[in-house]
Amino acid sequence: MTLPNPADxxxxxxxxxxxxxxxxxxxxxxxxxxxxxxxxxxxxxxEELGITTAxxxxxxxxxxxxxxxxxxxxxxxxxxxxxxxxxxxxxxxDDVLMSGRTIRAALNELFDYGRPASVTLVSLVDLNxxxxxxxxxxxxxxxxLSPNERVKLIGPSPLSLEQQVVEPASSLQESPR
Amino acid sequence: MIPTDAxxxxxxxxxxxxxxxxxxxxxPRSLLTEILDTADSFLEVGARAVKKVPLLRGKTVCNVFFExxxxxxxxxxLAAQRLSADVITxxxxxxxxxxxxxxxxxxxxxxxxxxxxxxVRHADSGAAHYIAEHVSPDVAVINGGDGRHAHPTQxxxxxxxxxxxxxxxxxxxxxxxGDILHSRVARSNMIAxxxxxxxxxxxxxxxxxxxxxxxxxGVKVYTDLTEGLKDVDxxxxxxxxxxxxxxxxxxxxxxxxxxxxxxxQRLALARPDAIVMHPGPINRGVEIESAxxxxxxxxxxxxxxxxxxxxxxxxxxxxxxxAAQRQxxxxxxx
Numbered sequence: 061m062t063l064p065n066p067a068d069x070x071x072x073x074x075x076x077x078x079x080x081x082x083x084x085x086x087x088x089x090x091x092x093x094x095x096x097x098x099x100x101x102x103x104x105x106x107e108e109l110g111i112t113t114a115x116x117x118x119x120x121x122x123x124x125x126x127x128x129x130x131x132x133x134x135x136x137x138x139x140x141x142x143x144x145x146x147x148x149x150x151x152x153x154d155d156v157l158m159s160g161r162t163i164r165a166a167l168n169e170l171f172d173y174g175r176p177a178s179v180t181l182v183s184l185v186d187l188n189x190x191x192x193x194x195x196x197x198x199x200x201x202x203x204x205l206s207p208n209e210r211v212k213l214i215g216p217s218p219l220s221l222e223q224q225v226v227e228p229a230s231s232l233q234e235s236p237r
Numbered sequence: 238m239i240p241t242d243a244x245x246x247x248x249x250x251x252x253x254x255x256x257x258x259x260x261x262x263x264x265p266r267s268l269l270t271e272i273l274d275t276a277d278s279f280l281e282v283g284a285r286a287v288k289k290v291p292l293l294r295g296k297t298v299c300n301v302f303f304e305x306x307x308x309x310x311x312x313x314x315l316a317a318q319r320l321s322a323d324v325i326t327x328x329x330x331x332x333x334x335x336x337x338x339x340x341x342x343x344x345x346x347x348x349x350x351x352x353x354x355x356x357v358r359h360a361d362s363g364a365a366h367y368i369a370e371h372v373s374p375d376v377a378v379i380n381g382g383d384g385r386h387a388h389p390t391q392x393x394x395x396x397x398x399x400x401x402x403x404x405x406x407x408x409x410x411x412x413x414x415g416d417i418l419h420s421r422v423a424r425s426n427m428i429a430x431x432x433x434x435x436x437x438x439x440x441x442x443x444x445x446x447x448x449x450x451x452x453x454x455g456v457k458v459y460t461d462l463t464e465g466l467k468d469v470d471x472x473x474x475x476x477x478x479x480x481x482x483x484x485x486x487x488x489x490x491x492x493x494x495x496x497x498x499x500x501x502q503r504l505a506l507a508r509p510d511a512i513v514m515h516p517g518p519i520n521r522g523v524e525i526e527s528a529x530x531x532x533x534x535x536x537x538x539x540x541x542x543x544x545x546x547x548x549x550x551x552x553x554x555x556x557x558x559x560a561a562q563r564q565x566x567x568x569x570x571x
Binding site: 119121122123127128129130131132134135136137138139140168169172173174 | 254271274275277278279280281282285286287289290291292293553554556557558560561564
């Protein structure tokens, strides 16, 4: 499978996002990128939109639901939201949306800062795994992968998408020693 | 005699991650740096309107204090609460042990309450190690200070203070002043500074309050404060531990202050941008002048704030290391 070029996707996403925000009457929304890939996509998207105001970065490590299984992410960094969340229209940006668990964690974290007026979800790639009822409002591309395939965003400059094959999570049960 | 950590691997899991936090002795620089980096992120959480993250939701942290403490106990409580854990604190010195229950039985009872983590403070060196060896394997043990041996979270909060105010450790001169002999803080700080690459560590105190063989920590020893403070970037004052002081190690507190108290004049010997630290509680007019403790160079209250973030980092990393160890062991069984 050939993966599309992120720059092309982001150009279209900028158009779609502008149209959506206009249709909903949202002016000057606050942008927030989820570390790390989402931050890169946010940067490219803002450049495309010609917006120069500061955007926020979110590290959801402290809000993940897999702490008991996977523990703490070793390279957790502070979240940085250089504006109020309360009453604001937010655009939340991630690179690859699969299970929706990262977005669930991000929303929980955002609500600890305040009560936003709305959140528009933007994702470069939508893998449509639908483990949770979380769908992007704007997606660059929707892909259907087999269960052991993943897509990773490589960056920050230039951005490219890379296909990866992972060991199935249940391999231990499938091949008892 | 200086306690050693022959059983050091006890506090690491099979992947070298923290599962207990007993002493800084033998921990690699990468791990200390990871603690500091994680603490930096928790410091940001502490500045929010909602100072809480859901990381340890459903876990139970049990503070077991066999020795009195206010700062350490409350900051551990706050740290656990900000991680959304349930917290209970037992001042054992005032409860069952006075009714004759042994340490071991007390712990068994706490385990039966399904605690996931013990934070232990004890007047005997090695108590935290002993407890870590004897609790059920999936319980994490954090040392909140044991006798004269170690106070690793204080050591790490001091390192976070230095890193945040001085940027790093590579070119620093750090002086630790006062009652080195009785101080677990001094021991943890000497080890941490050495591990993090501080090139000039000085310990300053009267001969009677310097442990025999302290040079083995890689420190320079001074018995004259004016000589030792020259051009240092960081001054760590220690509390004169009156409760541990028996047998005429000092002529008097007044004499100690005259020779080793940190006054404005003496602080002027250090670099102009030197910071002054103290683990608290401070004895004004015994080891530190009020004007210095409350002065512009003092970061004593910042240390308290950083202490919460460091304790959040250590609690979550140890809980994380325990979970990882359980996974490793389950996979080995399969």
